Amino acid sequence: xxxxxxDLLTGVIQDGVIGPLMFLVYIKDLVTLLKRYNVRxxxxxxxxKLYAKVVSHEDISxxxxxxxxxxxxxxxxxxxxxxxxxxxxx
Numbered sequence: 001x002x003x004x005x006x007d008l009l010t011g012v013i014q015d016g017v018i019g020p021l022m023f024l025v026y027i028k029d030l031v032t033l034l035k036r037y038n039v040r041x042x043x044x045x046x047x048x049k050l051y052a053k054v055v056s057h058e059d060i061s062x063x064x065x066x067x068x069x070x071x072x073x074x075x076x077x078x079x080x081x082x083x084x085x086x087x088x089x090x
Contacts (some may be wrong), residue, residue, distance in 0.1 A: 019046070020046055023046045024043055026080065027043075027048065027080065027082075029076070030048065030076060031043075033066075033069060033070075033076055034050065034066055036066075037052075037062050037063065037065060037066030037069075038052065038053075038059075038062060039051065039052045039063065039066050040052065052066070
């Protein structure tokens, strides 16, 4: 049985091969942004994990600055219409 045909206004079709690729292309500038703050990034499909080595107070400050750059009124998340959820995952 086929699904009902509907117009897509936004988004990518679920369970498709192109979805994860489109997501990675969409967020590729996140890597550039966070590299400025020595934050390493792992990307897999539609998941992003951030890693940072913290051994000094300067490292803590730099990491906080990086995290603050994401959800700001004119920050990365607003330009890309995405929500940053730091409490998800481990």
